[in-house]
Amino acid sequence: MSERVVIEAQELSKVYHMGKTEVHALRGVSIQVREGEMIAIMGPSGSGKSTLMAILGALDVPTGGRYWLEGEEISRMSDRELAIIRNERIGFVFQQFNLLPRNTILANVTLPLIYGGVGARERRERAAKMLEMVGLGDRLGHKPTELSGGEQQRVAIARALVNEPAIVLADEPTGNLDTKTGAEIMSLFKRLHQERGITLIIVTHDPEVAAQTERVIYLRDGRVVEPPEGLLTGAKPQEVDDGHPEDD
Amino acid sequence: MGTRKTIKRRGAGINIGQNVWIALDAMMANKLRSALTMLGVIIGVCAVVSLLSVGRGAEAAITEQIEGVGTNLITIIPGGQVTSVTATSGHNLTLADAEAIEAEVRHIVAVAPEFRLSAQVAFEDNGMDTLVIGEMPEYAVIRNLEPAIGRFISQDDVDGRERVAVLGSQAADELFGGLNPIGRTIRINNVRFEVIGVLAEQGAVGMFNPNTYIYVPLSTAYRKLASGRGVTGGEYLVSTIMIRAETQEAIDDVIAQVESILRRRHRLDPDEDDDFTVISQQELLGMATSITSTMTVFLAAIAGVSLLVGGIGIMNITLVSVTERTKEIGIRKAVGAQRWHILAQFLIETVVLSATGGLIGIALSGAILAAINSTGALSADLSPEAILIGFGFSVLVGVFFGLYPANRAASLHPIEALRYE
Ligand SMILES: Nc1ncnc2c1ncn2[C@@H]1O[C@H](COP(=O)(O)OP(=O)(O)OP(=O)(O)O)[C@@H](O)[C@H]1O
Numbered sequence: 213m214s215e216r217v218v219i220e221a222q223e224l225s226k227v228y229h230m231g232k233t234e235v236h237a238l239r240g241v242s243i244q245v246r247e248g249e250m251i252a253i254m255g256p257s258g259s260g261k262s263t264l265m266a267i268l269g270a271l272d273v274p275t276g277g278r279y280w281l282e283g284e285e286i287s288r289m290s291d292r293e294l295a296i297i298r299n300e301r302i303g304f305v306f307q308q309f310n311l312l313p314r315n316t317i318l319a320n321v322t323l324p325l326i327y328g329g330v331g332a333r334e335r336r337e338r339a340a341k342m343l344e345m346v347g348l349g350d351r352l353g354h355k356p357t358e359l360s361g362g363e364q365q366r367v368a369i370a371r372a373l374v375n376e377p378a379i380v381l382a383d384e385p386t387g388n389l390d391t392k393t394g395a396e397i398m399s400l401f402k403r404l405h406q407e408r409g410i411t412l413i414i415v416t417h418d419p420e421v422a423a424q425t426e427r428v429i430y431l432r433d434g435r436v437v438e439p440p441e442g443l444l445t446g447a448k449p450q451e452v453d454d455g456h457p458e459d460d
Numbered sequence: 461m462g463t464r465k466t467i468k469r470r471g472a473g474i475n476i477g478q479n480v481w482i483a484l485d486a487m488m489a490n491k492l493r494s495a496l497t498m499l500g501v502i503i504g505v506c507a508v509v510s511l512l513s514v515g516r517g518a519e520a521a522i523t524e525q526i527e528g529v530g531t532n533l534i535t536i537i538p539g540g541q542v543t544s545v546t547a548t549s550g551h552n553l554t555l556a557d558a559e560a561i562e563a564e565v566r567h568i569v570a571v572a573p574e575f576r577l578s579a580q581v582a583f584e585d586n587g588m589d590t591l592v593i594g595e596m597p598e599y600a601v602i603r604n605l606e607p608a609i610g611r612f613i614s615q616d617d618v619d620g621r622e623r624v625a626v627l628g629s630q631a632a633d634e635l636f637g638g639l640n641p642i643g644r645t646i647r648i649n650n651v652r653f654e655v656i657g658v659l660a661e662q663g664a665v666g667m668f669n670p671n672t673y674i675y676v677p678l679s680t681a682y683r684k685l686a687s688g689r690g691v692t693g694g695e696y697l698v699s700t701i702m703i704r705a706e707t708q709e710a711i712d713d714v715i716a717q718v719e720s721i722l723r724r725r726h727r728l729d730p731d732e733d734d735d736f737t738v739i740s741q742q743e744l745l746g747m748a749t750s751i752t753s754t755m756t757v758f759l760a761a762i763a764g765v766s767l768l769v770g771g772i773g774i775m776n777i778t779l780v781s782v783t784e785r786t787k788e789i790g791i792r793k794a795v796g797a798q799r800w801h802i803l804a805q806f807l808i809e810t811v812v813l814s815a816t817g818g819l820i821g822i823a824l825s826g827a828i829l830a831a832i833n834s835t836g837a838l839s840a841d842l843s844p845e846a847i848l849i850g851f852g853f854s855v856l857v858g859v860f861f862g863l864y865p866a867n868r869a870a871s872l873h874p875i876e877a878l879r880y881e
């Protein structure tokens with residue numbers, strides 16, 4: 213892990229207006245992520261995890277606070293600039309895979325490169341290489357519906373990585389998968405993290421998943437709080453690594 | 461902090477060919493819906509193209525007819541306004557006027573004065589009322605007339621005041637049925653004439669059908685048929701004077717010469733109106749084409765309304781499609797599609813849809829025109845102009861009615877679009 217800061221967020225807040233009532237999804241979240249880190253975001257349902265991920269992923273803008281990605285302030289960008297940031301710097305992996313069902317998996321992985329203006333030939337080569345890396349090199353012509361959930365999530369991961377983003381954000385990537393397949397996806401993430409030094413933030417409810425990361429950020433009611441006692445050790449104590457590097 | 465450069469922008473990122481392919485693929489995946497969507501455009505384009513083509517066909521037919529007569533043709537009739545083409549007493553265009561024109565006007569090929577009268581014509585028991593025209597041989601030159609059988613009136617016929625007649629094709633049919641009329645005798649107002657020729661069928665212009673006319677030598681008409689109505693104060697009256705100019709360019713000059721000669725001969729003061737009317741074939745042509753093209757444009761505009769309806773159909777279906785594909789739009793935006801990428805994607809889809817409808821409409825119109833042509837009532841071909849207009853409009857309809865749904869798709873918020881199920 214280098215000292216280079218990839219994500220710097222200060223006092224992020226997000227308010228949703230539901231008719232007359234205001235929903236404070238985030239109430240001042242500050243986090244810092246260094247290049248090459250692998251982080252878990254945990255917290256009860258409704259605590260603001262997905263909201264935070266959307267802002268970090270440039271899919272949404274915060275109501276208040278500031279956010280820099282690789283030194284560039286994202287929090288005040290226009291829609292167009294955000295689209296470019298999403299395209300070039302961010303890889304997003306969703307719980308529901310979010311693949312285009314009518315397109316082949318190769319075409320799905322190619323998509324970010326199309327919007328990035330990469331030439332057809334290079335697109336194909338890079339997308340095929342990514343799919344090979346996630347173990348689907350022999351399925352390029354298949355449609356997502358012909359694949360299992362785990363395989364679909366691998367396609368989504370390949371798509372997230374194909375533009376060589378500064379950061380990969382995964383919002384409950386194993387949430388729709390059975391335990392075994394979820395574990396496979398996690399080991400894929402770990403492998404990519406270790407082999408390619410990918411910076412990774414994973415939202416999860418699963419302590420076992422969180423235990424495989426280097427650091428846990430715990431949200432409650434839109435704030436970063438200390439994780440509850442025994443959060444990671446409660447489930448399967450024997451598998452948990454001690455001393456994951458918490459920042460001070 | 462960062463090592464990456466500030467945002468670079470590239471114009472690329474959308475591939476029209478690929479989007480057209482995607483749109484065609486989507487269209488084929490949902491054939492019935494696509495067909496129903498295109499139906500309005502198909503009907504609209506088909507109607508526009510067919511009506512334009514039929515209109516152009518009619519226009520061409522009329523033009524051909526008038527031009528067949530010869531665009532170098534000038535007709536002079538008595539009276540200051542166009543009232544009647546047949547001579548009535550009191551008119552003042554004379555044979556001497558025609559002779560003066562022939563002698564003095566430059567750049568003319570031939571002059572043919574005519575004397576027209578209604579007459580009873582009979583062959584044995586077959587009779588008809590028709591127009592009998594006293595002609596000079598020059599008339600055949602001026603009108604490019606070729607007799608189908610026999611010959612036209614000659615100078616000898618005129619000089620000898622021969623009682624010979626040339627029949628229009630329809631007159632020949634009515635009087636003789638299937639019989640060969642050449643050499644047979646007909647009676648015109650009870651004067652016996654020998655038939656020397658039958659003219660080929662000519663196009664009818666408006667209510668004038670020259671195929672029913674019968675032509676006799678001008679001198680014979682005055683002497684045997686006019687019974688005094690042809691002469692006033694020693695002057696032979698004429699119904700019309702036809703002139704053929706050397707070239708089309710010479711027509712204005714010839715008309716000016718004719719007008720000045722006639723005004724001089726008729727002793728008109730400068731403040732008096734002409735007591736004759738000069739009509740050029742060019743003018744007739746202009747009138748006829750302007751009438752038909754106005755009709756054509758009017759009909760095509762009505763047909764355009766169905767194109768509009770087709771456009772609204774496309775807009776509706778595309779709005780539905782945008783809603784159905786909200787998630788897809790969210791996914792595309794999540795991986796970096798900009799507003800204009802989505803806008804272009806949906807616009808290309810609507811344009812592909814309506815342009816395909818346009819092409820089908822044009823093909824359909826081609827089939828309809830072929831059917832019309834095969835009936836022989838009218839000759840109307842798919843004109844390149846009509847194809848271009850039909851196709852152009854279908855593309856425009858696609859752009860225009862695609863803009864609203866495409867804009868709606870492009871404006872979706874990525875998070876909200878992704879959440880849509
Ligand atoms: N578009 C929205 N409009 C209104 N309220 C919203 C919207 N999105 C999120 N919220 C609210 O904001 C709060 C945080 O939502 P968020 O989805 O970030 O929670 P989460 O931590 O991801 O929950 P979960 O674990 O269930 O996914 C919740 O109270 C939620 O109801």
Ligand SMILES: [Mg+2]
Nearest residue numbers: 261262263383
């Ligand atoms: Mg969530």
